[in-house]
Structures are given as C-alpha cells and as structure tokens.
Amino acid sequence: MIRVLLVDDQQMIRAGLRMLCDAQPDLEVVGEAGDGREAVTLAARLAPDVVVMDLRMPGVDGITAIGRILAERPATRVLVLTTFGDDDHLYPALTAGAIGFLLKDAPPDELLDGIRRAATGDSPFSQEVLRRLVARAVSARTEAPRPVAGLTDRERDVLDLVAEGLSNTEIAERLHIGVTTVKTHITSLMTKTGAPNRVRLALIARG
Incomplete structure (x- = not known):
C-alpha cells in the first residue's frame, strides 16, 4: 500500500485527489494539508511514501515545504502537482528535491501512474515538462x-x-x-x- 499525503490550498482540489486515490486498491490517503507549514508537520507525523505537493500556497510555499520535508525525511518522495509549469517553478522545485513534476491538467491515469512511479523512486514528468x-x-x-x-x-x-x-x-x-x-x-x-x-x-x- 502506498501512503499518500495531499498538499494543496484548495479544498476542492484535495477532495478530488482524495476521491481519485481512494478508488485505487494500492493507494491510501493518510492526510491532507492546506499549506506548506501543515505539510511539513503532517509529513513528519504520518510518514507518507509520496507527498503530492502544490507549489503556490499562502504562508509556507511548496518549494520551501519540499526542502523542509526532505531535510527531516530524506526517503520521502515529493511529486509536484501544479498549474504552473514554467521554469521559475520547475527548477526550484527540482533543486529542493522534488522527484517529479506533473501539471494539474494531466489525465487522472497519468497522475495515478505518477504517484506509483514516484513511490518506486522513478521520476514522473508531464510530457511538456520533460521535453523542456x-x-x-x-x-x-x-x-x-x-x-x-x-x-x-x-x-x-x-x-x-x-x-x-x-x-x-x-x-x-x-x-x-x-x-x-x-x-x-x-x-x-x-x-x-x-x-x-x-x-x-x-x-x-x-x-
């Protein structure tokens, strides 16, 4: 079972992601966070295998949260899921330690595949991002x-x-x-x- 922590400041996004993951027999959503600070706290307490991380959030943003999570739990796989695929978001996220980078318009199957691949240590990227x-x-x-x-x-x-x-x-x-x-x-x-x-x-x- 792959333990997943969902991080996004929009409750509707988190609810949709939870429904998607809960329908899979090999994925378990162990927690949700609405900002980076809460994500760091929950990652330390819940020990997820994969953190699905938004980048733009109030307070502590996703990039800062990635660095803090991996500083405490280096084995955690952080998969970015964002609306913003530009270089100003991509490279700082990868530098912080994100293992993959998917855009929010990705098909559900691509997102689920990305979570599973991230859990195994693979690096899932949206096609547009990988090409760049x-x-x-x-x-x-x-x-x-x-x-x-x-x-x-x-x-x-x-x-x-x-x-x-x-x-x-x-x-x-x-x-x-x-x-x-x-x-x-x-x-x-x-x-x-x-x-x-x-x-x-x-x-x-x-x-």
Whole structure:
C-alpha cells in the first residue's frame, strides 16, 4: 500500500485527489494539508511514501515545504502537482528535491501512474515538462553523447517513446505490449545505460 499525503490550498482540489486515490486498491490517503507549514508537520507525523505537493500556497510555499520535508525525511518522495509549469517553478522545485513534476491538467491515469512511479523512486514528468528539460540539457551539453550499445530493438523503441515524454501506459498502447513489459524494458534500459531516471534516459535518447 502506498501512503499518500495531499498538499494543496484548495479544498476542492484535495477532495478530488482524495476521491481519485481512494478508488485505487494500492493507494491510501493518510492526510491532507492546506499549506506548506501543515505539510511539513503532517509529513513528519504520518510518514507518507509520496507527498503530492502544490507549489503556490499562502504562508509556507511548496518549494520551501519540499526542502523542509526532505531535510527531516530524506526517503520521502515529493511529486509536484501544479498549474504552473514554467521554469521559475520547475527548477526550484527540482533543486529542493522534488522527484517529479506533473501539471494539474494531466489525465487522472497519468497522475495515478505518477504517484506509483514516484513511490518506486522513478521520476514522473508531464510530457511538456520533460521535453523542456531534455531540450535544456541538450543545449547545455558540452560533451559528445556516448552511443548506447547492447540495446534490443524493442528497448530502442521504448527509449524513443520515453524521450517523447510518454507514460508507461502510453508506451504500452503505442507498442501494443503490456505495462509490466514496458516497466521491465525501462528497468533494463536504466541498468544498461546507467541512467537513474526517465529524464536521463530521455537525454540519452536525444543524444
């Protein structure tokens, strides 16, 4: 069971997220917070596996809360869920320690997949955000990319779709294979390439 803490200053947003999570057999909402200060307190007391964190909140904002939560509980996975996908919100959140970054207009399945992936240590990003991260990393690269050897044709197919920002479910649909098979390929890709997360895999694909 994945223990989830919901953090958003809008009660309606939290209620919708709770309904979505409560309908899943593997997710348990252990608490809700309306601001960053309350989020830090509840994270310390409830020990959630994943904190779904808004960024713009009164008082202590989400970015500050991320840093404080991870300072106390480094193993906590913080998944940002925000309306604002610009660089002024993205990079400070990642610097603070957020493991993933999704936009609030993401489909419910993408959000649920993101929570599950965050719980396993993966880094879920909305397609638009992932593309921007990869583009920025490619433009800043000073070394020539190293070719990746030893990949199967199917692994290369999966790698290309990761670079497009597709979720595991979307990749499975595109390639007509099971989601579990996609996860297996991604694990293999990370092992073969030494990439710690999907962003690095996408960067390798773009190389």
